[in-house]
Amino acid sequence: MSYSQPISSAVHTLNIESGYDGQRIDNFLINYLKGVPRSLVYRILRRGEVRVNKGRIKANYRLRTGDQVRIPPVRMAEKDTQERVDSRQLDRLEKAIIFEDKRLLVLNKPSGVAVHGGSGLSFGVIEALRQLRPEERELELVHRLDRETSGCLLIAKRRSALRTLHELMRSNGIDKRYIALVQGHWGRDRIEVDAPLLKNTLQGGERMVMVDPRGKESVTRFSVRERMAELMLVEARLMTGRTHQIRVHAAHLGTPILGDEKYGDASANRDMKAAGLKRLFLHAETLKFRWPDEKQDQVFRAPLEPALEELLQRLRVKSA
Missing domain, CATH: 3.30.2350.10 (Pseudouridine synthase)
Known part of the structure; x- marks a missing residue:
């Protein structure tokens, strides 16, 4: 099921069918307005030019069956100019x-x-x-x-x-586990961080997230998998899904993720780059959930790239 390509020169209204129930309005528009830059999609949302049931909505609004979506005129890109x-x-x-x-x-x-x-x-x-x-x-x-x-x-x-x-995500029915290499040590092996996060946009347009009581509830459960000299390999379980959540919470604990150019420690990052770390050491290792009416969990595991495995082996030898 899909809607036909819109006419770009006129305002038009869509009646949302059941197959789109629960989808975010920004993702719906990005897919529907093929050829329109994402920046323009977010601009017309911010300006209130997109209306749902005659009211203004935010980019994270989730559509419901029967919603009336008003879409303003937009300039469509020519198909042959779209990069492949x-x-x-x-x-x-x-x-x-x-x-x-x-x-x-x-x-x-x-x-x-x-x-x-x-x-x-x-x-x-x-x-x-x-x-x-x-x-x-x-x-x-x-x-x-x-x-x-x-x-x-x-x-x-x-x-x-x-x-x-x-629906599973909203009810915390998807178990997401990450692994990260962090600078420093904790006094215990398990820590839960319950610290609200607030998004900010700096003058240059860079997006930053910080712990702030005005922010949204954010909870991460950390556990230590392995301790090395001045480093830890840790597991992070997301209990909420905020932007940059694990990175900001790790830094909040005083143990920033290595290779993190935004929230990390510059000196530690330089040392690790010399040791062979060329990227942020944060990896979404496993996902687990169960489809409704099924008896077994679906479990998916993504292996670490070889360069990170090799780095860990070198660090283990060094700290032995």
């Missing part, structure tokens, strides 16, 4: 698929690849997968990972699957 992902990148992502069935695709997302194109990026994971799977008309991201974070990323292949997975 080169074959090397497509091959890289094809090899990164760790599971696929009729409902779902699970990717071990490489570090350095954004989930969405835009903001100076010619493509993201979702654009590349749509090019890889042109017959799949309903591919949508279930959640997001930072560009520099690697690991398990869920992509729904059916609207019904997307709706179910979003």
Whole structure:
């Protein structure tokens, strides 16, 4: 099920069908207004030019069956000017698929690849997968990972699957575990961080997140997997899903993630770069959930890239 391409020169209204129930309005518009820059989609949302049931909404509004969505005139890009992902990148992502069935695709997302194109990026994971799977008309991201974070990323292949997975996320029914290499040591092996996070945009346009009582509730459960000289390999379980949550909470504890250029320690990052760390050491290792009415959990595990495994081995030898 899909809507036809919009007429760009006139305001038009859509009646939302059941297959789109629960989808965020920004993701719906990015997919519907093919060829329109993501920056423009967010601009018309901020300005209130997109209305739902005659009212203004935010980008994170979730659609409901029967909603009336007013879309303003927008300038569509010519199809032949849209950039296509080169074959090397497509091959890289094809090899990164760790599971696929009729409902779902699970990717071990490489570090350095954004989930969405835009903001100076010619493509993201979702654009590349749509090019890889042109017959799949309903591919949508279930959640997001930072560009520099690697690991398990869920992509729904059916609207019904997307709706179910979003419901599971809202009810904390998807268990997401990350591993990170951090600078420093804690006095105990398990720590729960309950610290609200607030988004800020700096003068240069850079987005930063900070612990602030005005922010949204944010909870991360950390546990130590391995201690090395002045370092720890830790597991982080997300109890909420805020932007940069693990990175900010780790830094809040005084143990920033190594390779984190935004929230990390510059001196420690330089030392680790000399030791061979070329990226943020944060990896979405496992995802676990159960489809409604099924008896067994679905569990997905994304292995660390070889360069990170080799780094860990060198650090173990050094700290032995």
